[in-house]
Amino acid sequence: ATAAPPLHAVQPDHLGVAAELAAQCTTLDELRVAVEAFEGCALKKGARNTVFCDGNPAADLMIIGEAPGRDEDSAGRPFVGASGQLLDKMFAAIGISRTSTDAKTACYITNVVPWRPPQNRDPSADEAAMMLPFLHRHIALAAPKLIVLLGNVPARALLGATMGITKLRGQWAEVEGRPALHMLHPAGLLRNPINKRMAWADLQALRARLDEV
Ligand code: URA
DSSP states (O other), X not given: OOOOOOOSSOOHHHHHHHHHHHHHOOSHHHHHHHHHHOOOOGGGGGOSSOOOOEEOTTOXXXXXXSOOOHHHHHHTSSSOSHHHXXXXXXXXXXXXXXXXXXXTTBEEEEEXXXXXXXXXXXXXXXXXXXXXXXXXXXXXXXXXXXXEEESHHHHHHHHOOOSXXXXXXXXXXXXXXXXXXXXXXXXXXXXXXXXXXXXXXXXXHHXXXXXXX
């Protein structure tokens, strides 16, 4: 049982279907197929592609973003646009890359929702809640040692956070029994570069923790 945000418009049957489908998946490939086939989330209708993951599924580190934007929707991969380029630079600075074949230096990347919301708005609480069973299963199957939660959306969806990310950043929480660090979202850092020093401090803390696992 997970503490989900309020479920105003969520159709209970769809949520039940999501939970059942997710539970049946025993591999990440099966989970991708199940997500791609899931019709219970309205975001899918407006999206060109399902954005499931990128990076190395064996990585010690799993990074969870918010939702695909325009570039990700076109490419079918997370974090390929401007914020993705900054994300890659940030993690390169602590020796982590999505293309690494070594679990110690690799990362695995997904988002709270796999479909682009219209006008790049945040996914609603209902949309996030609908996809939450798949996200929980995604984490369980990837089985990372550490998790990074980028921005407000994963904090709210996975932890029911009520504080904003500028308060939460740098704090460790627990998701699926794994340590999870709240960090500023690279899209926010592009808008407010002054906050990069805080992101840098959080990356250093993450590096230290990665060295221990
Ligand atoms: N922002 C996100 O949160 N995820 C992406 O995949 C791209 C931008």
